[in-house]
Amino acid sequence: MHRLVIQTEAMLYEFRKRIPTDCKTAKSIDRNDSWDRVATFAKDDGFLELAEQLEKLKFQLLAQTH
Secondary structure, eight states: OHHHHHHHHHHHHHHHHTSOTTSHHHHHHHTTOOHHHHHHHHHHHTOHHHHHHHHHHHHHHHHHHO
């Protein structure tokens, strides 16, 4: 479980470095919002792959904890 969280946070950190500072997704990542919230902003900003990946990872994490 911890590995999945660490890997996801690292992926978000790397993604954040490649996107414009003023987009909603960047601001959401900077605030350390939940993965759901980041995914919502990612969809709005057109980062559909990121949004889908975060949703998939969320379900993987839920499966590991239940």
